[in-house]
Amino acid sequence: MTAVTSTPPATPAALAGLKVVELGQLIAGPFAAKTLADFGAEVIKIEPPGTGDPLRKWRLLLDGTSVWWQVQSRNKRSLALDLRTPEGQDIVRRLSAEADVLIENFRPGAMEAWGLGPDELLAANPRLIVLRVSGYGQTGPYRNRPGFAAVAEAMGGLRHLTAEPGRVPVRVGVSIGDTLAALHGVIGILLALQHRHATGQGQVIDVALYEAVFNCMESLLPEYSAFGVVREAAGSAMPGIAPSNAYRCADGGYALIAGNGDSIFRRLMALIQRDDLGRDPALADNAGRVARVAEIDAAIGSWAAQRPVDEVLQALEGADVPAGRIYTVADIAADPHYRARGMLQQVQLPDGRALDVPGICPKLSATPGGHRRNAPALGEHSDAVLRELGLTGEQIGQLRERGIVR
Numbered sequence: 001m002t003a004v005t006s007t008p009p010a011t012p013a014a015l016a017g018l019k020v021v022e023l024g025q026l027i028a029g030p031f032a033a034k035t036l037a038d039f040g041a042e043v044i045k046i047e048p049p050g051t052g053d054p055l056r057k058w059r060l061l062l063d064g065t066s067v068w069w070q071v072q073s074r075n076k077r078s079l080a081l082d083l084r085t086p087e088g089q090d091i092v093r094r095l096s097a098e099a100d101v102l103i104e105n106f107r108p109g110a111m112e113a114w115g116l117g118p119d120e121l122l123a124a125n126p127r128l129i130v131l132r133v134s135g136y137g138q139t140g141p142y143r144n145r146p147g148f149a150a151v152a153e154a155m156g157g158l159r160h161l162t163a164e165p166g167r168v169p170v171r172v173g174v175s176i177g178d179t180l181a182a183l184h185g186v187i188g189i190l191l192a193l194q195h196r197h198a199t200g201q202g203q204v205i206d207v208a209l210y211e212a213v214f215n216c217m218e219s220l221l222p223e224y225s226a227f228g229v230v231r232e233a234a235g236s237a238m239p240g241i242a243p244s245n246a247y248r249c250a251d252g253g254y255a256l257i258a259g260n261g262d263s264i265f266r267r268l269m270a271l272i273q274r275d276d277l278g279r280d281p282a283l284a285d286n287a288g289r290v291a292r293v294a295e296i297d298a299a300i301g302s303w304a305a306q307r308p309v310d311e312v313l314q315a316l317e318g319a320d321v322p323a324g325r326i327y328t329v330a331d332i333a334a335d336p337h338y339r340a341r342g343m344l345q346q347v348q349l350p351d352g353r354a355l356d357v358p359g360i361c362p363k364l365s366a367t368p369g370g371h372r373r374n375a376p377a378l379g380e381h382s383d384a385v386l387r388e389l390g391l392t393g394e395q396i397g398q399l400r401e402r403g404i405v406r
Contacts, residue, residue: 001345001346001356002339002342002346003345003354011366011367012367013039013367013368013369014364014367014369015039015040015041016040016041017040018040018042018101018193019041019042019044019099019100019101020037020042020043020044020099020100020102020103021044021092021095021096021099021101021102021103022043022044022045022046022076022103023083023102023103023104023105023106023111024104024105024133025047025053025054026053026055026058026105027055027149027178027179028105028149028178028181028182028185028207028209029103029104029105029131029182030045030053030055030072030073030105030182031072031182031183032103032182032183032185032186032189033103034072034074034075034076035183036101036186037075037076038075038369039360039364039369040367043075043076043077044076044079045073045076045077045079046079046081046083046092047078047079047080047379048082048083049378049379049403049406052378053073055068055069055073062349062355069375070347070355070374070375071358071375072375073376074347075373076373076375077376077380077381077384077385078376078378078380078382079379079381079386079405080378080382080405080406081382081404081405082403082404083116084114087404088404088405089114089115089116091386092116093115093116093121095389096116096121097124097125098389100128100129100193101128101130101131101189102121102128102129103131103185104130104131104132104133105132105134106134107135107146107147108132108138108143108144109144118130118204122204126200126201126202127196127201128202129189129192129193129196129202129203130202130203131188131207132205132207133181133182133185133207133209134147134207134208134209135147135148135208135210136208136209137207137211138206139206147209147210149176149177149178149209150171150175150177151209152177152181152208152212152213153176153177154169155214156177156210156216156217157214157217158172158176158177158213158216158217159171160231160232161233161234162233163233163235164233165232165233167233176213177210177212177213178209180212180213181207181209181212183212184207185205185207188205189205237293238260240286240290241260241286241290242286242289242290242293242296242297243257243258243260243265243289243296243297243300244257244258244260245257247297247300247301247305248301248304248305249304249305249307250305250306250307250308251308253308253309253325254309254325254326255304255323255324255325256323256325257300257304257316257322257323258321258323259300259322260286260289262286264321264322265278265283266279268300268319268321269299270319272299272300272303274299274303277299309325313325342359342363343358345358345371347374348374349374350374378406379405379406382396383396386405
């Protein structure tokens with residue numbers, strides 16, 4: 001396990017000097033800000049003074065705080081501020097006037113109701129880039145609907161495909177719609193920064209959760225447009241690409257085998273002693289294999305069923321056929337490749353205990369991301385951030401007494 005420290009890197013991070021104000025909560029907005037923070041951006045996370053970001057209490061808690069919090073909010077500073085008050089809104093305006101990026105993922109209209117809409121913020125700081133993440137986007141007939149990732153994944157076309165044929169569609173086991181939206185938001189921010197570099201002007205980025213999911217649906221729409229085909233759930237197989245499936249092995253485990261390249265298919269058939277299929281001219285390309293995918297899957301499945309997973313994977317590696325096992329988190333934590341790539345890191349909590357967390361992705365050769373600070377306690381940096389804005393200790397104390405700041 002790689003231990004991470006707060007020692008500054010020798011080379012400045014890629015986004016060093018970028019000032020980000022995060023008004024979002026839970027997953028999509030904060031994941032976008034986390035990604036920027038991992039690569040050096042200075043992120044000020046604004047949270048409600050009473051409870052903070054609800055993610056602090058999501059899933060498994062350690063001493064009252066979600067361990068997820070240490071991933072989602074690392075490298076950030078916390079300002080506990082009541083956005084419903086004029087004083088809180090004024091502090092956001094002052095922060096935005098000095099910021100490069102503002103991220104929010106409230107329901108459309110919330111920022112405008114607080115007097116913090118993009119028009120007002122950009123008038124004060126024309127260089128500001130505003131990322132707005134919502135379920136359905138800032139326009140359109142659904143804009144005012146509450147939007148969560150589960151609904152977005154369904155509307156974007158993903159949920160319909162995640163099932164065994166004839167069975168109820170299941171959800172991917174993580175909030176993938178939120179994460180896809182966050183990553184699209186980060187792409188938007190980087191594009192907007194490039195535009196600002198050329199023109200000096202900021203802009204608004206409108207990311208809808210369902211659109212981020214839909215953007216990853218590959219050929220779903222053109223297949224429907226050209227052929228009237230509604231792609232259906234196919235379990236562990238990949239429709240239209242063959243062979244690519246999960247095959248049950250003798251010990252009850254599964255091997256994922258992707259033999260869909262033309263030369264890979266021939267090597268795979270030679271390995272399982274089915275050269276009759278590997279040399280069949282009708283199976284020389286993907287279209288031919290798709291037409292006879294049931295026959296091919298049966299041949300591979302019969303071979304795999306006679307061997308334990310480890311033996312199957314070892315044989316496939318020797319034949320240079322892409323394959324792998326289905327990992328649990330225990331497999332991930334024990335995997336030497338994860339460790340060698342720095343994707344298993346360990347942080348030290350305030351009480352001295354160690355906690356394993358995912359490493360930084362992607363890998364940059366000259367300006368890699370890193371861990372600068374642990375996720376903050378609620379309001380841990382309120383005084384420091386407000387003093388940087390020019391507030392006096394007396395002013396901060398008055399705001400705290402009134403419950404506007406924690």
